[in-house]
Amino acid sequence: MTKPIIRRYEPEDWSRLWPLLHSTFAAGDTYAFAPDSTEAEIKKVWIEAPLATYVVFADDGSLLGTYKLQSNQPGLGSHVSNCGYVVAANARGQGIASTMCEHSQAEAIRLGFKAMQFNLVVSTNEVAVRLWKKHGFAIVGTLPGAFQHKVKGYVDAYVMFKPLAA
Amino acid sequence: MTKPIIRRYEPEDWSRLWPLLHSTFAAGDTYAFAPDSTEAEIKKVWIEAPLATYVVFADDGSLLGTYKLQSNQPGLGSHVSNCGYVVAANARGQGIASTMCEHSQAEAIRLGFKAMQFNLVVSTNEVAVRLWKKHGFAIVGTLPGAFQHKVKGYVDAYVMFKPLAA
Numbered sequence: 560m561t562k563p564i565i566r567r568y569e570p571e572d573w574s575r576l577w578p579l580l581h582s583t584f585a586a587g588d589t590y591a592f593a594p595d596s597t598e599a600e601i602k603k604v605w606i607e608a609p610l611a612t613y614v615v616f617a618d619d620g621s622l623l624g625t626y627k628l629q630s631n632q633p634g635l636g637s638h639v640s641n642c643g644y645v646v647a648a649n650a651r652g653q654g655i656a657s658t659m660c661e662h663s664q665a666e667a668i669r670l671g672f673k674a675m676q677f678n679l680v681v682s683t684n685e686v687a688v689r690l691w692k693k694h695g696f697a698i699v700g701t702l703p704g705a706f707q708h709k710v711k712g713y714v715d716a717y718v719m720f721k722p723l724a725a
Numbered sequence: 726m727t728k729p730i731i732r733r734y735e736p737e738d739w740s741r742l743w744p745l746l747h748s749t750f751a752a753g754d755t756y757a758f759a760p761d762s763t764e765a766e767i768k769k770v771w772i773e774a775p776l777a778t779y780v781v782f783a784d785d786g787s788l789l790g791t792y793k794l795q796s797n798q799p800g801l802g803s804h805v806s807n808c809g810y811v812v813a814a815n816a817r818g819q820g821i822a823s824t825m826c827e828h829s830q831a832e833a834i835r836l837g838f839k840a841m842q843f844n845l846v847v848s849t850n851e852v853a854v855r856l857w858k859k860h861g862f863a864i865v866g867t868l869p870g871a872f873q874h875k876v877k878g879y880v881d882a883y884v885m886f887k888p889l890a891a
Binding site: 591679708 | 802866871873874875888
């Protein structure tokens with residue numbers, strides 16, 4: 560596979576993004592968004608509310624993943640960024656999450672952010688926890704039973720944080 | 726002083742609430758909301774977005790404080806509540822924050838929440854940290870330099886958490 564192409568989201572991407580986001584959130588094992596969230600609700604949180612949304616394509620044009628970037632808090636907390644990443648089911652194990660994580664850190668720095676925070680990393684999502692650690696994020700907090708996993712019930716979630724060096 | 730009266734916010738309270746919220750956020754030492762936030766912006770975060778907003782009055786009708794209650798996350802994280810509290814400057818040291826904290830926990834339980842989380846307790850706000858600990862909240866995470874204090878610059882913030890027993 561050649562290097563994936565990452566670019567800013569454009570409105571014509573939505574028809575391909577929505578099925579990916581819908582199936583991801585419907586699984587109820589990684590994101591808090593209600594599994595039965597409507598298309599409009601997801602469009603709001605993934606496209607409209609964030610500062611920027613990105614899409615990742617293979618050279619054959621297939622969608623590999625997407626991520627969103629935003630301030631984690633308003634005003635006096637707005638120097639800390641927050642991201643959410645989704646990898647297409649058929650693109651797992653190809654380093655797409657790593658590619659997006661690196662890209663998002665570069666973008667966050669470019670946009671003036673000084674750190675990045677993930678607020679609710681599901682503890683049972685071991686692949687993600689290991690990956691974020693590999694990319695320099697530390698678990699700075701544990702939220703007891705803060706995520707209602709669709710299969711496993713109430714499980715802990717982590718707050719993960721990384722200072723960004725310009 | 727007789728027992729303060731706590732009740733749900735009503736639209737006619739806004740003209741008295743706004744100066745209190747404005748002066749609190751303008752100080753830039755406790756909440757992330759930008760010190761120069763507009764009235765519409767603050768009305769959105771304090772009144773419109775939360776699940777419920779409460780006001781506290783003395784028996785002479787003076788405003789003592791206010792708090793807001795909401796889900797901390799959507800869907801699969803929505804069993805954890807979040808609150809923000811503001812005490813009027815001339816009502817400090819009278820236990821108003823404690824009264825609101827107790828009231829908010831009872832309300833959260835009544836509304837079906839299983840826990841309460843504060844996402845950004847400013848570490849230099851020692852009175853608040855001590856008070857939340859007294860009310861059973863634990864520091865479950867530390868966010869390095871996550872708050873840009875108007876006077877002290879970048880300071881740490883805490884994530885605090887309390888399971889709620891029905």
